Amino acid sequence: MSMQSWRYAASRNADGEGNISWNVRELYESDPGKPPAYTANAMGPFGETLQELRHDLRLMYADVLREDLPILDLTGGEPVLVAAAPQAEAPGGGRGGAGQDPAGEAQASLRRLRASDAGDVLRAFAPGTGMERQGSVGSPREAERYVAALLEPGSNRHPWAVVLQDRLVGLVCVNADAANRSGWFWYWMASETRGRGWTSRAAAAVANWALTALELERLELGHRVDNPASGGVARAAGFIREGTERAKFPIDGQRIDVATYGRLATDPWPGVAGLAFSEEA
DSSP states (O other): OOOSSOEEEEEEEEOTTOOEEEEEEEEEOOSTTSOOEEOSSOBOOSSSSHHHHHHHHHHHHHHHTOTTOOEEEOSSSSOEEEOOOTTOOOTTOOSSSOOBOTTOOBOOEEEEOOGGGHHHHHHHTOTTSSOGGGOOOOSHHHHHHHHHHHTOTTOSEEEEEEEETTEEEEEEEEEEETTTTEEEEEEEEOGGGTTSSHHHHHHHHHHHHHHHTSOOSEEEEEEETTOHHHHHHHHHTTOEEEEEEEEEEEETTEEEEEEEEEEETTSOOOSSOOOOBOOOO
16 A cells, blocks of 8 residues: 555544544554554544534545545554455445345445335335324325425425335435524334334434534434334434433324434444445435
């Protein structure tokens, strides 16, 4: 690896109390044929403000998404240069479209919602799928209106379709509040593709995107306490349980509590690998 200029390695650290800090070290060329060396002492933040630091970290994050970038393994006594993975996928969502898992099963991915997804939305809302609380979609016309409302020009909504071979099987959306730099976060998955971990991976990818690309500082969501699977998705995507809204909704003659969750831009990054996604519509 020829070093044409100085590069940097950033690591995120958490102490036993959950406090987060960043260590940034400079990399430089060492002896020929050996991996780059790195400075023993960590540097301070690049920018003088939180906004500047976020900008610099986003640039470094974009750099590590490059598939051809080797990895410097510092876990042993000596640094070892490891070849890049053929299709690296970062926690916030990787590159390209759908791939395959190690078992050879087709893998879901994320892309922007399209008007042409209305037919798949209608299928997802079929009777008996448990989608009644997600909206009223019982006809092609209602499906078209549901999608059109999410795609309305100038809307604060940012809907992402979870797709399998480019067919919509789920949805993750952020309703952004630009004035308060926050967003309401919600998601659903079609019944036939639940239980594969795709909802958690999609939610993690979109939440990471919203806190970086949109520069939001807080995301929040809620789910009925009788739907614990939704809470599992929230926790996997980095959200922290914050409280309970008692007797929030009347369902089948009974009022149901809602569990509330939040995720801050400063919270620990989730460990789940986000689905690959494409910004193209």
